[in-house]
Amino acid sequence: MRFLKPTLIAVTVIGLSFPLVSMIDRKSGSPTAYETELSRIQKDISDLKDGALSAPLDVAKATRFAYRVYQRAILSGNPADLQAAESAIDRAIGEIGPLADLYLLKANLDFRLHRLEKADRDINALSRFAGNAQIVALKAGIAFQQGGYQEAKKGYQSAIEKNPTWDNLARLAYWESKFGDPDLADGLYRQAEEEISAKEMRSYAWVELERGLLEFNRGRYEKAMAHYRQADKAYSGYWLVEEHIAELLAAQRKFDEAAALYKKVVARAPRPEFQQALGDLFLFMGKEDLAKPWHEQALAAYLESAGRGEVQYYHHLAGFYADVRQDGAEAVKWARKDAELRPNFITQDGLAWALYRNGQFPAALDAMEKTLSSGVKDSHLFFHAAMIHLAAGRTGEGKRLLKTVAEINPGYENFHVHR
Amino acid sequence: MSKYRGIVYASLIFFLAAGNSILLLGYPFAADHNDPNAVNSIFSDIDVSAADLYDLFGWPSDDTSGGEKVVLALTFASVPKAGVFDTDMLYRIKIYANERAVPPLKDDHSLESLLKYFDAVKDKYLHLKAAEVRVKVGQDDRAKVDFIDFPGGSFSQTIDTNKAVTVQSADGATIKVFVGGRDDAFFNDLPGFFRSINYAPQFYHVPHTMTDVRELPIPKTLIELEGNKLFNFDPQNPQHGQGVKLDLPQGPLTWSGKGYLKDRNGNYRFVYSGKDAQAGKNVNAIILEIPLGFITRSPKTDRIVNAWGESWVLKASHKVATIPDDRRPLMERISGSLKGLFSSQTGVEAELAGYKLVDTDGQAFADAALNEREDERQIGGNNFWLAPHFVTRLAHLGWGFGPSITALGLRTSFDHDNSPISVHRTYDSPILAFPRAKKVIFQELNMPDNKWNKKGLNIPLRRSFEIFVPNVNYIDMDTTGTWPYGRRPEDQVATRFLSLFLDMEAEINGKKYNIDMLGDQSLWNHVAIEPKTPPNPLKNDKEFLKQFPYLAEPW
Numbered sequence: 001m002r003f004l005k006p007t008l009i010a011v012t013v014i015g016l017s018f019p020l021v022s023m024i025d026r027k028s029g030s031p032t033a034y035e036t037e038l039s040r041i042q043k044d045i046s047d048l049k050d051g052a053l054s055a056p057l058d059v060a061k062a063t064r065f066a067y068r069v070y071q072r073a074i075l076s077g078n079p080a081d082l083q084a085a086e087s088a089i090d091r092a093i094g095e096i097g098p099l100a101d102l103y104l105l106k107a108n109l110d111f112r113l114h115r116l117e118k119a120d121r122d123i124n125a126l127s128r129f130a131g132n133a134q135i136v137a138l139k140a141g142i143a144f145q146q147g148g149y150q151e152a153k154k155g156y157q158s159a160i161e162k163n164p165t166w167d168n169l170a171r172l173a174y175w176e177s178k179f180g181d182p183d184l185a186d187g188l189y190r191q192a193e194e195e196i197s198a199k200e201m202r203s204y205a206w207v208e209l210e211r212g213l214l215e216f217n218r219g220r221y222e223k224a225m226a227h228y229r230q231a232d233k234a235y236s237g238y239w240l241v242e243e244h245i246a247e248l249l250a251a252q253r254k255f256d257e258a259a260a261l262y263k264k265v266v267a268r269a270p271r272p273e274f275q276q277a278l279g280d281l282f283l284f285m286g287k288e289d290l291a292k293p294w295h296e297q298a299l300a301a302y303l304e305s306a307g308r309g310e311v312q313y314y315h316h317l318a319g320f321y322a323d324v325r326q327d328g329a330e331a332v333k334w335a336r337k338d339a340e341l342r343p344n345f346i347t348q349d350g351l352a353w354a355l356y357r358n359g360q361f362p363a364a365l366d367a368m369e370k371t372l373s374s375g376v377k378d379s380h381l382f383f384h385a386a387m388i389h390l391a392a393g394r395t396g397e398g399k400r401l402l403k404t405v406a407e408i409n410p411g412y413e414n415f416h417v418h419r
Numbered sequence: 420m421s422k423y424r425g426i427v428y429a430s431l432i433f434f435l436a437a438g439n440s441i442l443l444l445g446y447p448f449a450a451d452h453n454d455p456n457a458v459n460s461i462f463s464d465i466d467v468s469a470a471d472l473y474d475l476f477g478w479p480s481d482d483t484s485g486g487e488k489v490v491l492a493l494t495f496a497s498v499p500k501a502g503v504f505d506t507d508m509l510y511r512i513k514i515y516a517n518e519r520a521v522p523p524l525k526d527d528h529s530l531e532s533l534l535k536y537f538d539a540v541k542d543k544y545l546h547l548k549a550a551e552v553r554v555k556v557g558q559d560d561r562a563k564v565d566f567i568d569f570p571g572g573s574f575s576q577t578i579d580t581n582k583a584v585t586v587q588s589a590d591g592a593t594i595k596v597f598v599g600g601r602d603d604a605f606f607n608d609l610p611g612f613f614r615s616i617n618y619a620p621q622f623y624h625v626p627h628t629m630t631d632v633r634e635l636p637i638p639k640t641l642i643e644l645e646g647n648k649l650f651n652f653d654p655q656n657p658q659h660g661q662g663v664k665l666d667l668p669q670g671p672l673t674w675s676g677k678g679y680l681k682d683r684n685g686n687y688r689f690v691y692s693g694k695d696a697q698a699g700k701n702v703n704a705i706i707l708e709i710p711l712g713f714i715t716r717s718p719k720t721d722r723i724v725n726a727w728g729e730s731w732v733l734k735a736s737h738k739v740a741t742i743p744d745d746r747r748p749l750m751e752r753i754s755g756s757l758k759g760l761f762s763s764q765t766g767v768e769a770e771l772a773g774y775k776l777v778d779t780d781g782q783a784f785a786d787a788a789l790n791e792r793e794d795e796r797q798i799g800g801n802n803f804w805l806a807p808h809f810v811t812r813l814a815h816l817g818w819g820f821g822p823s824i825t826a827l828g829l830r831t832s833f834d835h836d837n838s839p840i841s842v843h844r845t846y847d848s849p850i851l852a853f854p855r856a857k858k859v860i861f862q863e864l865n866m867p868d869n870k871w872n873k874k875g876l877n878i879p880l881r882r883s884f885e886i887f888v889p890n891v892n893y894i895d896m897d898t899t900g901t902w903p904y905g906r907r908p909e910d911q912v913a914t915r916f917l918s919l920f921l922d923m924e925a926e927i928n929g930k931k932y933n934i935d936m937l938g939d940q941s942l943w944n945h946v947a948i949e950p951k952t953p954p955n956p957l958k959n960d961k962e963f964l965k966q967f968p969y970l971a972e973p974w
Contacts, residue, residue: 101626204735
């Protein structure tokens with residue numbers, strides 16, 4: 001036994017040395033992965049600017065410039081950057097002509113901004129490349145948004161057959177998470193992660209967030225947090241990760257931590273949906289006075305966006321009026337616009353909930369039945385359905401739905417944001 | 420040679436990054452597909468990657484003191500820069516030795532027999548267990564070199580980079596190792612090669628979505644086609660294709676001419692310039708000099724050393740495990756470290772599971788000319804499923820190169836029915852292609868003299884089908900190791916590859932055609948062509964070293 005003590009000491013020293021070494025490695029104040037990437041993109045934009053914007057136009061530079069500006073917008077989450085990206089793409093197309101790469105970029109942008117008809121037109125302009133996995137996946141995404149769920153699934157599967165990349169696997173995983181088996185979805189996400197190299201840590205972080213959300217939506221907060229922490233570790237300093245963590249902290253009733261983190265997120269990515277989330281959190285905490293300025297800022301930004309002819313915040317406006325203002329009529333107005341553009345379970349749920357808020361229970365029930373007929377499995381959507389059924393006098397079905405909600409997500413009454 | 424895969428690598432990934440994944444669900448997320456598979460040093464908007472393997476050289480060392488040794492040199496993109504390595508990468512050089520086989524299909528030149536032969540080689544190959552040299556460079560700029568599954572055992576050594584070092588195996592073998600930056604040992608008129616196959620991305624800004632606009636449907640040729648405005652040399656823009664790219668024209672990307680271009684003096688215009696496009700460029704390299712006795716227990720009979728290289732990139736999920744997590748409580752971090760100490764996840768297999776295979780390199784030009792540089796065809800030694808494609812691709816190239824060789828007054832091994840002009844023809848099946856390419860596939864490739872056979876042994880001349888399948892560097896220890904009996908740095912393999920399409924039964928000036936014939940300046944002096952030059956440079960831009968590590972210092 002005389003070796004026991006030195007052995008224990010040795011093991012302890014070795015064990016301690018790793019964390020200590022890792023602490024030494026960490027340079028305080030060194031840029032995060034997010035900051036590093038953003039500054040690299042910013043540098044590229046500066047470097048490319050001359051060739052991209054001055055005559056004679058360098059096609060390669062102009063294309064890359066448009067792409068980089070778009071990338072910056074996606075990364076920063078800043079609406080102004082997104083507008084700049086749209087301008088850069090349109091300008092490049094105007095000066096270069098209908099270059100396929102630019103059209104694909106444009107299609108992605110239009111899709112992102114809920115302009116499905118435009119995205120569809122952009123894709124049609126790329127019909128020559130219809131068999132390309134990217135195009136197939138984008139078309140499937142459009143079909144999904146338009147309520148063509150089976151077509152979307154086939155498209156995702158076809159894209160995987162053509163090109164089994166992580167993003168195509170993640171698309172199918174999302175489909176499974178909504179219409180199939182969440183465990184299968186998680187398996188697909190795991191498979192997607194296996195395809196991601198160390199050169200794509202942001203992609204990995206994103207998939208980890210999706211896996212975390214799967215757990216969050218089932219009330220498994222510890223598991224969700226483990227994924228979120230993994231995402232943060234993989235790609236540090238990313239507001240998208242922090243925003244997910246903030247929501248989770250709030251669901252865990254760690255309100256002060258959540259609010260502090262939301263404030264940080266809003267400062268970095270001044271998006272109205274995050275401002276609303278912070279306002280929602282204060283409201284959830286019973287602090288209406290603190291909620292008010294954030295809600296007002298969010299609403300102003302939503303309305304400004306709609307005033308510019310943009311459509312991507314219709315869904316948020318419907319939700320805002322339904323849940324924050326509890327103004328059914330306004331909620332219905334925006335929800336109808338949204339559902340017309342994107343007739344899917346998300347917008348139909350939004351419309352049903354708005355009609356419910358407006359006291360139109362039979363109409364709400366109709367809309368909700370349409371939503372449920374899609375086969376979607378979502379605790380928050382089922383909760384809306386339960387409330388609508390109860391309000392419409394269908395007590396039995398309402399109670400059954402509430403039971404299902406609790407089975408899917410025991411934490412459904414906790415704080416959450418609408419994604 | 421995978422640098423020539425070039426453009427196809429680019430694919431669409433750049434724009435896939437534009438937001439597909441983000442918009443899966445409306446989340447603001449862009450996939451940053453900075454993936455080594457998307458690497459393409461020709462596309463200006465996709466960065467070169469450390470995963471992009473260039474060449475695998477291999478030859479019997481001229482220094483036989485202390486016994487026979489084989490030299491292997493794997494070169495790849497110098498990213499982040501020459502002499503500095505990407506720490507997310509892992510490189511492998513796989514090695515196995517066997518006896519020199521009796522030449523197969525000596526008299527039976529049928530397609531059926533050829534395919535059966537490929538099957539037989541596959542069975543044998545797939546059951547072989549290759550030894551491996553594995554290299555990873557750490558943050559401290561030191562290289563961990565693992566020698567795995569050699570008959571003499573496995574061992575590891577961590578060495579300084581950019582220094583030639585000697586390591587000792589447990590059984591006493593002395594192995595020389597160099598991991599560092601070097602001059603690019605390849606010398607080649609790359610733009611000329613691309614001009615010969617009408618490879619648009621070398622000359623034009625080709626959108627990434629337009630994957631069908633790579634090798635344009637214009638006949639391949641060694642001499643310019645009359646009216647081929649897309650690719651012919653333009654005296655007004657002499658750098659076109661040599662760094663200068665133009666916007667892709669809107670019009671048809673085809674050619675409808677009838678003949679070869681001739682100048683006012685009746686000279687053809689060569690697609691090649693003979694200039695070294697790699698001059699002044701660096702690579703990173705792993706160079707080894709290994710005793711044959713360490714590779715095989717039977718060095719007297721195992722005279723062939725087969726080798727290929729692979730690049731692997733760390734998976735994100737494994738990288739994240741190496742990132743310090745400072746938020747974890749101290750005790751949790753301690754227990755995590757202890758778990759790591761006693762984890763069963765150790766060993767070479769477990770290590771490899773944390774990486775993704777990106778690129779492979781074995782036989783010179785196996786990727787470049789036969790696999791059409793397609794990413795999905797980068798499968799290393801195990802390229803057997805490409806065997807039918809090997810036949811159709813050779814026939815496709817033959818319809819282009821064959822008639823142009825004939826026009827130059829030389830005899831070709833490709834049966835083009837005396838076509839007066841190169842033809843763009845593709846095949847879906849090897850059945851129709853095979854009769855045309857039969858001689859290209861089966862003819863013995865004459866060597867310029869007997870120097871290669873340094874011991875004067877009865878070593879058969881090699882044939883195309885033996886060279887390219889499997890995709891390994893085949894090093895014959897009884898030769899000098901000049902291509903196709905290995906690959907020495909001084910070999911002009913690009914020109915030698917073209918010689919596959921020469922009729923090796925033909926003679927010129929009383930001498931049989933051979934693999935170096937097109938590199939002979941005196942030949943071109945008598946051909947009605949401009950410029951009068953061998954297609955590719957005859958020597959490297961920097962003198963190779965006479966001693967290990969053989970490749971020249973970086974620029």
